[in-house]
């Protein structure tokens with residue numbers, strides 16, 4: 505589904521991604537671990553096509569198509585959706601407006617939308633400007649709510665758990681699982697084919713208590729250093745820290 509080959513990216517003429525290789529097949533969700541400044545958000549922003557990130561080498565393939573040159577909206581139309589680490593405030597655009605844009609109001613969608621608003625307690629934010637004055641946790645919820653309605657085929661979440669209290673974390677976990685769940689005419693598909701694909705960048709991995717991922721990757725200094733079982737890798741990071749990874753030359 506998503507395949508990244510030897511991706512090099514510059515920001516302001518400085519190389520930040522130094523040859524990233526990553527493959528996420530259909531029906532798989534992967535975790536992306538890595539210390540501060542290792543390049544997780546830059547990778548995510550580059551997948552989305554933000555223009556300040558200059559691709560100097562390599563390719564990003566989505567369902568076999570090279571998307572290096574596509575604009576952000578073209579990537580979104582292909583089915584890639586992202587919740588950023590620090591989503592911007594958009595004054596003059598209300599949550600209600602974006603929801604209407606995402607869901608053009610067919611009867612089935614209307615029922616779905618109302619159900620979702622109620623289930624995730626989002627009614628109170630409908631007439632607020634996008635992310636304006638929302639707390640950290642509320643902002644994450646608002647972003648995920650929009651993604652849940654848009655149902656991207658490939659979901660990218662940048663630190664969905666940072667700054668979120670335990671109660672909100674549980675709700676955010678439920679929202680992520682709902683967004684990942686594939687449905688056909690309202691019915692959930694059974695596993696193992698029942699999930700969309702995705703990538704979740706997380707420092708703390710606390711979100712992984714609620715959302716299962718199939719594989720994890722550790723990013724160090726602009727490269728994927730190694731990959732493996734998410735729970736085992738996170739246990740090792742918690743015990744030994746990323747400094748152990750930096751000195752490990754295993755490169756699996």
Ligand SMILES: Nc1ncnc2c1ncn2[C@@H]1O[C@H](COP(=O)(O)OP(=O)(O)OP(=O)(O)O)[C@@H](O)[C@H]1O
Pocket residue numbers: 515516520538539540541542543544545546547556589707
């Ligand atoms: N717009 C930018 N201009 C200049 N440098 C940038 C920009 N965006 C990212 N960087 C630099 O690129 C490097 C990687 O940053 P990135 O945000 O990807 O790290 P990260 O792994 O997501 O860290 P964190 O865990 O803190 O979110 C950092 O050194 C950062 O300062």
Ligand SMILES: [Mg+2]
Pocket residue numbers: 544545546589662663
């Ligand atoms: Mg980041």
